[in-house]
Amino acid sequence: MHRVALGARGIAAAMLTVLAAAVAEAAQPTSTNEEAACTLDGGARHTVVRVIDSETVLLDDHREVRLIGALAPRSPDLSPSAEAWPPEDAAIAALRAMVQGKSVSLATSGRAQDRYGRRLAHLFFDRDGERVWVQGEMLLAGNARAYGLPGSYACMRELMAHERAAREAGSGIWGNAAYGVRSARAVGDLMRRRNSYEIVTGKVAKVTATKARTYVNFGADWRRDFTAGIEQKVLRDHPEWAKTIAALEGRRVEVRGWIQYRNGPYIDIEDPSQLVPADETLPGRTMPPSEAMTSSGRRETDETEKQKRPAPTTAPGALDL
Known part of the structure; x- marks a missing residue:
């Protein structure tokens, strides 16, 4: 079994173009969160035969794989008559464009399955000779938020760095009040x-x-x-x-x-x-006083909205293979 390493030492030229105006400053590890370099266990290659939803794909061996680390948007309306939810549709379309019908490599760390029996994995595919991290691309485009599950918090520094670039640019869900901070x-x-x-x-x-x-x-x-x-x-x-x-x-x-x-x-x-x-x-977009109500119904202000933070200076953690 080979190892796949993710680090924050550099970033591909193609990503530099995308992130010229939106880079993040926290790609460096700190002693506070004790995060080491991200290393995953690489697995076999498979073909994606179907994108089931915005974070799950079906492989040619009939296994379902959940993209651990990238929580894609779902409609807040859970009723049977719910209409299509544009952020979710955008995430599904982005995932389908990346992997539908393509060969992908799986990489894992820690917990192997979720409670529904789906394989938990990071996905990679080749694009113009470059190996692309699917979770990173979803986060970078604002089509997901970084998260983990018990036993599956590997590479959170790199995942959050990609998320932060999208937040800085207001991309995807970061321009939608439903996903505000x-x-x-x-x-x-x-x-x-x-x-x-x-x-x-x-x-x-x-x-x-x-x-x-x-x-x-x-x-x-x-x-x-x-x-x-x-x-x-x-x-x-x-x-x-x-x-x-x-x-x-x-x-x-x-x-x-x-x-x-x-x-x-x-x-x-x-x-x-x-x-x-x-x-x-x-900071992302903290909900303004008009949208953030206390339990008593009284509107409150938040000093976070008034604070100005320096522009980020470094790019998110990139693939280091």
Whole structure:
């Protein structure tokens, strides 16, 4: 079995053209998130016979493969009469244009399958003599958001760097309010988005450690306000990162994950990539006061919208094969 390495040392000339006006500044690893170079286990080549949806393909050996690391958009309307959702249609079209009927190479790391039995893998294909990373292309075009699953958080630094380039350019879903970065203060808005994957930004009010979890609280009332929680096992698995959590008090951070209800809106942190200081990330589009309502219905402002951040200076992590 050969190894496929992804790094942040360079970027292909073709991508430089695309990213001339939209590059990201966080392709470098930091001691805070303890991320090493991304290395995947390469597998056999197969042909994609059908694109099932915006993140799943069917191979010629009848296996279904889910593109781990790139969460494509789905319609918020789950009713049987729901109409087509343009962001989802755009993602399906982009994926189909890249891989439909083409030979692809699979690369994996960690967890092999999702709960539906689909293979979790990164896909690569050849284009004009260049090896192209499918997940990277989906993120770069704004057709997906970076994410992971328990046991499958490999290459998050590179995935998030590609996402950040799209956010900077306002490409794809990043120009759509449905995928805007949410304010941690907009408790009511977050509660209405339970069971959805969101990126939330806000200033940490207090960090509290218990025997079971460490809680990162974003308000004075932990029974109501937004909170991120980290199980002790996650902290033990990332000891250097764990040492930095208490120092987040008073800092603005960005949290990504699935909104749950646990004494108010809550995100479970399973990997350091889900909790990052905001000055190490790209702000994206935080929902304006007119769209972010508290649980009492009162509109609130968010200082994030007023802050101006320097333009990014480096390109996202590229393929280093």
